Amino acid sequence: MTRFALVGAGARAGMFIRALTTDHADVAELVALADTNPARPSVYLKRHNLDIPIYQAADFSEMLKRERVDVVIVTTVDRFHERYLVAAMEAGCDAITEKPMTVDAESCRRILDAQRRTGRSVRVTFNYRYNPLHEAVKRELAQIGEIGSVHFEWLLDVRHGADYFRRWHRDKANSGGLLVHKAGHHFDLVNWWLDDTPAQVFAAGRLFFYGEQGRRHGYARDYDRAHGAAAAEGDPFALRMADEPAMRELYLEAEQHDGYHRDQNVFAPGVTIEDDMAVLVKYATGASMSYHLTAYAPWEGYRVMFNGSKGRLELEVVETDHVAPAAAAGVKGEPGSLSDAERGTRRLLLRPFWAPPREITVDGYSRQGHGGADVRMLADLIRPDAPPDPLGRGATAVDGARALLTGLAANESLATGQAVNVHDLLDLEEIR
Numbered sequence: 359m360t361r362f363a364l365v366g367a368g369a370r371a372g373m374f375i376r377a378l379t380t381d382h383a384d385v386a387e388l389v390a391l392a393d394t395n396p397a398r399p400s401v402y403l404k405r406h407n408l409d410i411p412i413y414q415a416a417d418f419s420e421m422l423k424r425e426r427v428d429v430v431i432v433t434t435v436d437r438f439h440e441r442y443l444v445a446a447m448e449a450g451c452d453a454i455t456e457k458p459m460t461v462d463a464e465s466c467r468r469i470l471d472a473q474r475r476t477g478r479s480v481r482v483t484f485n486y487r488y489n490p491l492h493e494a495v496k497r498e499l500a501q502i503g504e505i506g507s508v509h510f511e512w513l514l515d516v517r518h519g520a521d522y523f524r525r526w527h528r529d530k531a532n533s534g535g536l537l538v539h540k541a542g543h544h545f546d547l548v549n550w551w552l553d554d555t556p557a558q559v560f561a562a563g564r565l566f567f568y569g570e571q572g573r574r575h576g577y578a579r580d581y582d583r584a585h586g587a588a589a590a591e592g593d594p595f596a597l598r599m600a601d602e603p604a605m606r607e608l609y610l611e612a613e614q615h616d617g618y619h620r621d622q623n624v625f626a627p628g629v630t631i632e633d634d635m636a637v638l639v640k641y642a643t644g645a646s647m648s649y650h651l652t653a654y655a656p657w658e659g660y661r662v663m664f665n666g667s668k669g670r671l672e673l674e675v676v677e678t679d680h681v682a683p684a685a686a687a688g689v690k691g692e693p694g695s696l697s698d699a700e701r702g703t704r705r706l707l708l709r710p711f712w713a714p715p716r717e718i719t720v721d722g723y724s725r726q727g728h729g730g731a732d733v734r735m736l737a738d739l740i741r742p743d744a745p746p747d748p749l750g751r752g753a754t755a756v757d758g759a760r761a762l763l764t765g766l767a768a769n770e771s772l773a774t775g776q777a778v779n780v781h782d783l784l785d786l787e788e789i790r
Contacts, residue, residue, distance in 0.1 A: 359744065363388050363427040364389040365418055365442050366434030367398040369608055370456055378407070379406045379735040387738050389425045391417055397612035418442060424451040429454060435526055436533050440465035447478040458542045459758030461534035463766055463784045464721050470786075472756050478616050481739060482758035483544045487751040489729035490722040490740075494751050495662075495673055496551055496707055498718055501708055504667030505552055508647040512544055517681045518690040519633065519653035523568040523624040528631060530769075535631040537772075538765035540653050545639075546658075546753065546761035551664075554641040555760055555786075559767035562775040565634030567654035568624045578625035585610060585621055594686040597621040599614040602688065626747070637768045656680055658690075659702075669710035676703045677725065687779055691726075743772050759786055 364371055364380055371391075378388040391399035392413040399412040412657040413421040415434075420428065422445075428447040432455040433437050440460045458483050460466050473480055486492055498507065514522075522540070549555065565571060572578065576691050577595060582588035584596035597642040598607040599621050609620035622628075633653040648701050651657045659676040682697030724730035738744045738752060763786075767778040781787075 360386050360740075361389045361426055361428045361443050362386055362431060362740075363392065363421060363425060363429075364388065364431040364433060365392040365415060366392050366432060366438075367393040367395075368433065368455055369604065370528075371398075371402065371433045373732055373736070374433065374454075375402050375406060375514035379408065381739070382740045383735075386630075389427065392420050392421055392492065395612050395615045397615055397619070397672075398670060400609045401612075413775075419445055420445065421474060422451055425519050426615060427451050432456060435462050436539060436630055437531060440469055443469050443480060444472045447476040447480070448471045450476070450478070452479040452481075454483065454673075456483050456551050457546070457758065457786055458534060458538050458762050459755065460762065461538055463733060463763070466762055467784055477723060480758070482753040482755065483548075483735065483739070484543060484544075484753040484757065484761070485728050485731040485735045487546055487550055487753065488731035488734040489751075490720050491673060491675065491706060491729060491733075492547060492731075493702060493719055493749055493751070494720045495664075495671065498671055498708060499551060499664060499666070499704070501710065502664060502671050503644050503668035503669065504561075505664055505666050507645060507665045508548055508552070508662065509665075510544060510548065510647060510649045510660070512541070512649075512653035512664045512727060513658055514540070514651070514653045515655050515658035515678060515681050516594070517686055517688070518658055519655065520624050521597070521689055522621045522631070522653065523629055523735070524597055525620050525632070526618070528622070528629045530630045533631065534762075534765060535769060536633070537563075537635055537637070537768045538762060541635070541649070541768075542765050543639070543762045544649065544651075545764040546757060547637075548647055549757065549760050549764075550750070552641060552643070552645060552752075554638050554643050554645060556764045556767070557642045558781050559637060559764060559771055561637045561771040561773055563632040563765070563768075565629060565632050568633050569629035570627050570735040574626050576640050579623070581623055582626055583619040583621050583623060585619075590623075592661075593682075594600065594683065596687055597623050597689065598687045599678075600740045605689065612668035631773070635768070635772075637764075639764060641759075668746060669708065672705075672707045674700070674705050675729075678702060695778070758787060760783065 369420040533539040579589045584590040590596040599610040637649040663672045678700040685697040
């Protein structure tokens with residue numbers, strides 16, 4: 359029986375706690391929770407009828423020793439991942455961390471140094487690798503020969519995209535911005551699909567729609583946070599935490615302990631991240647990728663296209679074709695956040711040279727849980743009897759670093775206007 363502890367008991371922690379205490383309770387035991395806010399771990403204890411200790415995050419190392427922890431799960435604010443990962447490894451624990459692994463090159467170096475020094479394991483939760491559609495892409499790429507280029511467009515709709523501008527992610531010091539926090543998923547997918555490493559990155563982007571400057575588009579209301587604000591009534595960009603039990607318990611009723619407001623106005627001051635970003639990446643093999651992330655789209659989904667020496671592979675996923683007004687004030691993934699009116703489609707198309715296109719049938723896809731990926735990833739992370747993984751979906755700390763460095767190089771390019779050589783930020787070959 360593997361003994362798990364978790365630090366960072368916000369909304370993302372719920373997925374891991376459910377898995378440990380239900381689906382995989384036969385092989386795993388959750389023995390402790392830690393957070394800077396005592397109210398949030400208490401919510402999970404009540405929800406799952408657990409009788410385990412709660413620790414202050416400042417007592418993290420003591421928790422690991424006292425509870426004889428084998429594996430630590432890190433789901434804190436991104437900027438603090440490194441603190442707990444390094445402490446866990448130095449205490450003799452393995453670790454599982456939410457993406458991004460961290461938010462800057464120096465803390466990335468410290469994580470990789472600690473792993474090499476201690477011999478412990480760090481796994482990064484790149485759940486998109488476990489999406490059946492993405493697994494099919496990995497298998498089908500061989501059909502189009504050597505990859506010359508990739509075009510990747512990701513759209514966050516005005517429900518999901520807006521949510522990054524209400525909470526701690528809006529401060530780049532906390533999250534690294536969307537090129538680190540969100541696009542890290544996408545950069546990892548391309549690294550994994552191509553079995554390649556980013557070499558040079560150029561980026562252009564700006565804060566166009568949200569923040570103070572976004573007021574010119576005519577959507578802004580005058581309030582700091584939505585709860586209790588008359589001006590927020592009827593605002594499709596306002597999060598109504600009081601109406602969602604999970605949000606109310608984890609955040610609204612926990613504010614007295616730390617003053618954190620989960621429902622800030624997306625057009626209020628303090629936004630330091632971008633919402634519209636274009637990135638060019640050159641890989642070590644010579645392949646290139648053009649990538650675009652939009653955080654204020656009318657629909658949510660993505661398109662990725664591979665050009666190869668034997669043809670082309672195209673994936674298009676429409677997760678929701680629009681945001682229904684009745685669901686606009688909810689958080690994606692929470693109960694009731696999807697309306698029956700919102701439709702989704704998906705298509706994986708192989709276009710060989712000199713032959714008609716052929717649609718690839720993919721089984722196992724779900725509109726929930728990141729295409730059905732979360733359940734599959736959790737089984738792989740938690741169970742010692744997980745089956746062999748011929749696709750190599752499990753992501754290591756080095757994989758986490760590769761994805762992170764693409765985003766960090768893009769951020770550096772945004773700041774300087776110049777192309778950035780990835781190894782100038784951190785040379786992974788030197789650390790190995």
